Amino acid sequence: QKEVEQDPGPLSVPEGAIVSLNCTYSNSAFQYFMWYRQYSRKGPELLMYTYSSGNKEDGRFTAQVDKSSKYISLFIRDSQPSDSATYLCAMSGGSSASKIIFGSGTRLSIRP
Amino acid sequence: DAGVIQSPRHEVTEMGQEVTLRCKPISGHDYLFWYRQTMMRGLELLIYFNNNVPIDDSGMPEDRFSAKMPNASFSTLKIQPSEPRDSAVYFCASRGGLDFSGNTIYFGEGSWLTVV
Numbered sequence: 001q002k003e004v005e006q007d008p009g010p011l012s013v014p015e016g017a018i019v020s021l022n023c024t025y026s027n028s029a030f031q032y033f034m035w036y037r038q039y040s041r042k043g044p045e046l047l048m049y050t051y052s053s054g055n056k057e058d059g060r061f062t063a064q065v066d067k068s069s070k071y072i073s074l075f076i077r078d079s080q081p082s083d084s085a086t087y088l089c090a091m092s093g094g095s096s097a098s099k100i101i102f103g104s105g106t107r108l109s110i111r112p
Numbered sequence: 113d114a115g116v117i118q119s120p121r122h123e124v125t126e127m128g129q130e131v132t133l134r135c136k137p138i139s140g141h142d143y144l145f146w147y148r149q150t151m152m153r154g155l156e157l158l159i160y161f162n163n164n165v166p167i168d169d170s171g172m173p174e175d176r177f178s179a180k181m182p183n184a185s186f187s188t189l190k191i192q193p194s195e196p197r198d199s200a201v202y203f204c205a206s207r208g209g210l211d212f213s214g215n216t217i218y219f220g221e222g223s224w225l226t227v228v
Contacts, residue, residue: 041222043116043205043219043221046216046218088154098160098162098167098207099160102147102156103154104153104154104155
C-alpha cells in the first residue's frame, strides 16, 4: 500500500463549478500537508500549505486536513479554465520531516 | 532568482548508454531532491541531500542509478546502463531550512528522458 493515495482522475467539470480533490494517507506522523499544481510539461508549483489539522483559505482555494481520518482535501470555488492542471497532494513529518511524499496527482480539466 | 535549473531538458538515448542529468539548486538552499515522474507511478522521491550529504537514497531503484552533490550549487543523477523502463521525467527540487512555509520545495522544469 502506498503511503499517500490519490485518485488520478481525470476529472472534468464546467467552468464555475466547485471542485473537490482528495488524498488519503497511512502515516500518522505526517504533519505538513501541501498541494502542488502542475501544468503540462512544467514542474510542480506549491499552491497551498497547512500544518497539522484544520482549514486554510486562499482566494478561491481552501485546504482541509482531517488527521483523525488521515484525509486531506482541496476545494476550488468558481473554477476557471486556467485551473486546468494536475493537482498533487504532498506531505511529510515525523523523523523524516524533510522527506516529502507525493500523491500520484489528479488531472483536472475545466470546460469553458 | 533563476530558480532550479536542470539540464538537459530533453534527452533521447539508446539502451545501454550512460545518461547524466544535471541540476543547479536555488542559491542558499541546503536541501536538494531528485524525483522521477511517470504516468504509472506518479512522482517518486529517488534521493535527497542536505548540505551536500546524501540523507536518504532508499528510493533509488537499483545500482544502475547514482547521484552526487560535489558542492552546494551542483548535483548529478547518473544512469548506467540505461534501460527503456527508465524513460520518465526527472525533476530536481531544492528547499531552504524550515521557514514559515514549512516544507516548501521548488522544482525545476524537469529532464525528459527517453531510452529507446
